Each structure stands twice: as C-alpha cells, then as structure tokens.
Amino acid sequence: VASLPEPISRLVAVLSKLPGVGPRSAERIALHLVQNEEGAVRSLAEAILQARQKISECQTCGSLTEQQPCIFCADPRRDHALICVVERAVDILSLEKAGVFHGVYHVLGGKISPLNGVEPEDLRVTELEKRCVDSAVSELIIALPSDVEGDATSYYLNKLFTNRGVKVTRLAHGLPVGSGLESADELTLSRALEGRRQFSS
C-alpha cells in the first residue's frame, strides 16, 4: 500500500510469511506493534531471537530442546525401550498433551517422497537404526500421518526394522472419540471397520 511508511510495509511483508498469518492480520499486527510501548516490542523481538538461539534439535531423538539430551531422552522414568516415531518435532507436543505415552521419541524430519526428492537418506533413519543397535528397543510405534507419503514411509520403516527383529506397530485409525458416523469420511470409516475389536468382557 502506497500510504504505509516503508518500515511498516516491510514488517507486514515479513509477518505475512509466518504460518497462519495472512496479509490483513499481518497489517493489523504491524500497526499494533509500531504503536505499542517500546519495552513490549523489544521483549517480543528478544523472545524471538532467544528462542531461536537457545533451541536446537536433540542429538538423540531430534526433538526441540534447550539442553542435550532433551528432557525426554534424559528422563529415567520414561521407557527407553519404547520409541514413538513422528514426522516433525511439533508432533511430540500433541502426544505429550494427551499425556498417555511414556516412552521416548524419534523425529524423522519428513516423509519419504521420491517425487519431491526425499529419500530415506534425507530423513533421520540412520540415527534410528543406530538407536536400535545401541540400546535394547522393544517396540517402534510409528505415528506418521496417514497420507500416501506417510503410509509409504511407515511401510518402509516396518520392513526395515522388522527384518532386524524389532517389533513395529502403528497408531490405530478409526472414529474420533465423541463423534458419530455422520462426520467420518469414507477412508476413516473403512479403517475403523478393518480395525474393529471385540468387546472386552
């Protein structure tokens, strides 16, 4: 916009690259920031830089961490023989919020996708193999998304690690708890039917 001073329009441009921030909300945030008190603006800029500088990937599992190894890998109360394989570091958050998993994690860093030039070598597969050799791993739980690439990656990992004698499982697919049949898509319904279980008596 011609009427926006240059430092504001530059800020709008940078802000609109953030995930979930469109041009209008970028403009709203930028105009808020330039009119906000200087201290608050400075602490936002510092929080951004600090977070980026202090956070790195855990050298063992690839999660986002301030220290090496991360709080999951360093926690003796967790079951280190049970590794949950996720696509991105962010996925760990969802599992931790649910609070139902007490093993450790392994961030793959992506999915195998020959079309996009992503081969197993580009993912943290070698690191996972090394973990399975170095310590006694009883089970790998694959928690990759169930799209074409996620499925291909899951099958690849299943084959690779089953051949090495590691038990490989996968998160169940089915109806979300609390929602009825009418809101489920066909693929979810077919998976829910496939995975049907007997009532426990």
Place this chain on the structure above:
Amino acid sequence: VASLPEPISRLVAVLSKLPGVGPRSAERIALHLVQNEEGAVRSLAEAILQARQKISECQTCGSLTEQQPCIFCADPRRDHALICVVERAVDILSLEKAGVFHGVYHVLGGKISPLNGVEPEDLRVTELEKRCVDSAVSELIIALPSDVEGDATSYYLNKLFTNRGVKVTRLAHGLPVGSGLESADELTLSRALEGRRQFSS
C-alpha cells in the same frame, strides 16, 4: 505446556498478546520460528525493532510516519483546507485504500468516554483547534465510528467547531453498496431512510 522448552513457551506467551493471535496460532508461529533458518528469524526481529524505532506520530495530524511532517501533511497536491477527523491512525489506511479523499487528516487518538475517564483533553482536540486557527480550514469531515461514544464525540466536535465558524460534516450512513435490504440491520436501515436522496437528473 510442561513439555515445551522454556524459551519457546515464553515466546508463545509474548506472541499470544498480539491482536488476532490466539494461543494455538502463537504456538504454531513459535514452533515455526525456532525451526526456521536463523537469517529469516533475525530479519523478523529486526523488522519489528526498526519499524517501532523509525515510526512516530506526525506532529501535525497524528498519523504514523517516518518523517515530519507526514506524507499527507507535506503533500502540496492535497487540499489542506479539508480535514478528515478519524479515531485511530489505522483508519487513515482504509480511506487511502479507497483513494477517494484528497484532503488531509487529523487523528483524534480515541473517543470521548466519561465512563472510561476519557475527556476531550485526553484526545488531540487542542491540536485540531490550533490547526483551524493557524490555517484556513474550510471543512471538517468527521469519520468517527457510529457507536455511542463515537456519536457523542462527533456531536461534541460539531458544536465546538461550528461555533468557531468551521463547516462540520459527517460521513453518510446507509446501505453498503452491492448488498440488499436483507443483510442490513435496523439501525443502518433507519439511517439509510433518514439520509435518502433524490435521483440526480
């Protein structure tokens, strides 16, 4: 969340104070930033600081500007006898995007609101009086929002400046162009009826 490293949760807290950014999108942005390349993160932090430092209020009209006076007040092609009074600096943007106003602006900085302790002295009213004395002002166009406080402020300004011989007008209220009767609320309809005009022949 217990599982978020402290620098990230601090960043989430600061980000969720931004307008239109809820806790979930703050988390999404924070996780994006800590995993983004360092250069991009640094330029975001710098754009924020630069914008805050370089932008100030125009000493004449109160708009957001990099130089004194602002591009509107400094523009000889604009009609400086025609002043549009807006509540916030942001409102100027909407008018400039429409591109139909060629006068200058005056940012009031708020609305009179005795309940919230906002009196005329807390707004940029004295500055507006000074502008009307210093230079020949032919018309003040009040473009404040039409809520209770906006209306009260409009009437106050109308009385104040009419008494000094300045013509005071107000933006028209009515049906938005392109929308039918069914989408207009009662107040808008009553204003549209009040302000009805003859067809120009």
